[in-house]
Amino acid sequence: MSWADAAIQKLQKGETAKIRPRGHSMTGKVNNGELVTLEPCDPKSLKADDIVLVKVRGRVYLHLIKAVNNGRYLIGNNRGGTNGWVGANSIFGIATQIEP
DSSP states (O other): OOTTHHHHHHHHTTOOEEEOOOSSTTTTTSOTTOEEEEEOOOGGGOOTTOEEEEEETTEEEEEEEEEEETTEEEEEOTTSOEEEEEEGGGEEEEEEEEEO
């Protein structure tokens, strides 16, 4: 069971979800424990620097889109690391608000 399962279920139903991710890979964009509001999204509207809830190689992250190429999205953190390329079906939602 993933830390984001409840949020993923809501997003897949077209609902808004809120999470408090832990960790430091997104420091500067999303700090440890901040409240993040997620909305379902149209993958065609996604662009580099969007923060998304995504599954990459079996792991769920709240990370950045680093690049977009022919319907594929390069996912990475805010510290220069990358996780890999995913298709639109791996992206669950986009961050629309971040609160302390």
